[in-house]
Amino acid sequence: MSQQTWNADEYKQHASFVPSLAKDLVELLNPQPGETILDLGCGDGLLTLELQQRGCSVIGVDSSPGMVEASKNRGIEAYVQDAHYLNYHHTFDAVFSNAALHWLTQPEKVIQGVHAALKPKGRFVAELGGHGNIAALLKAMAEVFAENKDFGEFVHPWFFPSIKDYQHLLEQQGFEVKTIILTPRPTPLNSGLGKWLEIFADSITRHLQAEQNDVFLSSVKDKLRPILYTEDKGWVADYVRLRFEAIKV
Numbered sequence: 001m002s003q004q005t006w007n008a009d010e011y012k013q014h015a016s017f018v019p020s021l022a023k024d025l026v027e028l029l030n031p032q033p034g035e036t037i038l039d040l041g042c043g044d045g046l047l048t049l050e051l052q053q054r055g056c057s058v059i060g061v062d063s064s065p066g067m068v069e070a071s072k073n074r075g076i077e078a079y080v081q082d083a084h085y086l087n088y089h090h091t092f093d094a095v096f097s098n099a100a101l102h103w104l105t106q107p108e109k110v111i112q113g114v115h116a117a118l119k120p121k122g123r124f125v126a127e128l129g130g131h132g133n134i135a136a137l138l139k140a141m142a143e144v145f146a147e148n149k150d151f152g153e154f155v156h157p158w159f160f161p162s163i164k165d166y167q168h169l170l171e172q173q174g175f176e177v178k179t180i181i182l183t184p185r186p187t188p189l190n191s192g193l194g195k196w197l198e199i200f201a202d203s204i205t206r207h208l209q210a211e212q213n214d215v216f217l218s219s220v221k222d223k224l225r226p227i228l229y230t231e232d233k234g235w236v237a238d239y240v241r242l243r244f245e246a247i248k249v
């Protein structure tokens, strides 16, 4: 599978709903002035900036150089880092993450690194795509690949765990889970389904030729129009969020 790449300008223009919908995740984190916080998968730094403006000392990490640059442009201390290989020890009061953990397919490694990065009693507060997330989208993409043998094998690049699975992973790595919930969150795609696919399914389609990509886009849209599109709401993605707060014990 090829790696997902990100364009910070496109993300800001067409995917700003991602940080906007997570403002209340910041309330769950309840950041206090003077706290040290790691934002794991900080993206273009919109939420990281909010933590900083609340008086926290914040570091952002992201695997995308473009996103890290965008965060730095907001005045955030940010580093390019694959979160499977975090290398902090007893440094942070909290680790925060929005819409990033489902891109990390070795969760044990990630959680172990987060645990090591936290001070004793530190908190890990995060939201990611949970079990059932984008089920219709995934089914349509997989079907289009199956119908077009020249596209190759469809590889699902994400990790969408159930409550039980993620709670187990957290406990295994030394966390006590305070809250963990799974909630459907139908999410309007104001820039349309084509843009969503272009931005988020890049690792799935990058190897396709231009004509194959056109077939992919139009076929996925045709399959999903009766399910995810209405005249009054436009395209609405079938998001499901897993949100939790866990404490290092």
Ligand code: BEZ
Residues within 6 Å of the ligand: 099, 102, 128, 129, 133, 134, 158, 200, 239, 240
């Ligand atoms: C999500 O936030 O749930 C998501 C975003 C892009 C691709 C897959 C899932």
